[in-house]
Amino acid sequence: MKQPLRVALIGCGNIALNAHLPAFLADPERYQVVAVADPTPARLQMAAEATHAQAYVDPLEAICAPEVDIVDVCTPQHLRRDLLIAAAEAGKHIICEKPLASIPADAEAAVKAAEAAGVVLGVVHNYLFLPEITTALRIIASGELGAVRAVTVNYLGVLDLPGAGSYRPLWRHDPAAAGGGVLMDMLHAVYLAEHLLGAPFVRVSGFADADLPGSRGDGVETMALARFEADVGERTGVAMVNMAWGHGPGGVQVTGTEGRLMISYVDDSTPPWAPLAGLTVTTVEGTRREDVPTGVELPQKMSVSMADALADIADAVASGGRPAATGRDALHTLACTMATYTSAALGRTVPIKDAGAPGVWSAGVGALAGLEMPAHSPVARGRLFRGQQVR
Ligand SMILES: NC(=O)c1ccc[n+]([C@@H]2O[C@H](COP(=O)([O-])OP(=O)(O)OC[C@H]3O[C@@H](n4cnc5c(N)ncnc54)[C@H](O)[C@@H]3O)[C@@H](O)[C@H]2O)c1
Known part of the structure; x- marks a missing residue:
């Protein structure tokens, strides 16, 4: 046995x-x-x-x-x-x-x-194993939507939950520990967007800000918006990942040359906290609702x-x-996330390679303050990722 x-x-x-x-x-x-x-x-x-x-x-x-x-x-x-x-x-x-x-x-x-x-x-x-995601990937692979032109993953209503009370409940707000804020914590959306697009991200244009009341000086971003690009033959495939702690909308949309796929959550809230409301596919044939279990609450869904x-x-x-x-896949996802911060700091599109800057690859967000940031840089304006917060 x-x-x-x-x-x-x-x-x-x-x-x-x-x-x-x-x-x-x-x-x-x-x-x-x-x-x-x-x-x-x-x-x-x-x-x-x-x-x-x-x-x-x-x-x-x-x-x-x-x-x-x-x-x-x-x-x-x-x-x-x-x-x-x-x-x-x-x-x-x-x-x-x-x-x-x-x-x-x-x-x-x-x-x-x-x-x-x-x-x-x-x-x-683990979000690759959510039933709405496995279903979406199967439908995309079937070719029903044609070629995927763009993907949007909105996770703008993420809950900011503390860690175990007897350790350091707020380590996620310490840039030296967490390596970033809400996007780092929920980089699930980055690998999901890439899987749905079906091609590896090579560039990113990012925005990051600490925009919630009281979050200035907190050290990490409370909102990050990323537009990832992949080279698909002669074309550029694009995926938008929009992420925030707070009360913004959640949902996933895939735009194909032959149709669209929409994943929605109850009250347009953000998963995994919000249960699935439905998954629809629309082509010239009309709109159909896929048979994916809806209304499953967080504990069961996560387990x-x-x-x-x-x-x-x-x-x-x-x-x-x-x-x-694999470890290499996860390293790439981390590089995509980190490059989003580098792009936000520099105020321009950066390559995923080297996480957008060699110093950031070797030292993480702590290296961003040493980059030459333009005046409009949201990272400079928000004084993000500076030093260690002691909690
Ligand atoms: N995949 C998911 O859906 C998911 C969900 C939540 C958290 N996570 C990840 O799991 C990790 C932990 O998150 P959490 O919410 O459980 O944090 P937590 O703060 O609740 O737990 C961290 C634990 O690590 C222990 N610890 C600290 N230093 C240690 C050491 N040197 N050796 C062994 N243990 C040590 C702490 O005492 C604490 O018990 C994070 O990286 C987080 O991103 C993943």
Whole structure:
């Protein structure tokens, strides 16, 4: 009989205990959680009680424990690089939460370590498994919409939720930790837009601002608008990703040469908090509504997409195949996100390569203040991404 993968859960915060752990515990044939690690006693105790696994304060000890087959890294992103490299060097397969790191060079170092060690590094790009997205991708691939000309992903009503109370609940507002604000936190929309467009992003024109009352001086953007470009033969394919914490609209639209596809959420709000309202396809034949489950509330929606994303990585380990999002895929998504900030800082379109500027690739948003920004730069005007906020 096939043995379950023996998992070390590294970082026992909200996503680890609310989404990863339930998926592991629900599928004992596939997973056995043998180690949990967190420096925060309250979180470690919660994880240990839920799993009866060996508890470690030092994550490196858990990673190197001989009984561990796969390491699941759920820490905030700025703490991941050394853990990922240690896991790869110890020959352990890796599940990693998104974004892969808060600095592209850190993500690249982890990817190279995993490739050198020949281990699977699968990144949790779980929104690829949402039923409305798998349905949309299937319809696009069928050719019914013709060639995709433009994609819009509106996530302008993202909830700004704190992290685990016993750690640093507001680390997402610290540019040195999070590596950006709402776009970095919800870069799900970046990889979704690219998958829907069906071609790799090569340039971006970005805007970022801290425009909510009281958000000036907060350090990270509360709104980011990005127009990504892909070279599709002789044409340019375009995807707009519009992202904000607050109360703006949510929804996805795909414009093809032969038709359109619309994904809408209840009250035009933003997923995954808002349930799906419907998915429609319109061509010269008329409009039809696809049979995708609507009205599914957040906990169930997230738990299913998370279970599917984790199982996809476990299957890649078992089969020697490729997960839906490899480390290289996630590095590219991070570079797209970071280049959006570089573009916003410089006030012009930039290449995705080097995240728009070599200094940003190696040091992340902390390098933006050193760029020559024009007076109209929203990053200069908003004094975004300066220094570390202590919370
Ligand atoms: N895929 C998704 O849908 C999704 C959803 C939420 C969060 N996330 C990602 O998951 C990550 C964690 O987010 P969260 O909301 O759970 O944060 P959180 O603040 O709730 O939890 C972070 C945990 O990491 C622990 N930690 C800190 N330093 C550590 C170290 N050196 N070693 C081990 N553990 C350490 C903290 O004590 C805390 O328990 C983030 O990168 C976030 O982007 C992904």
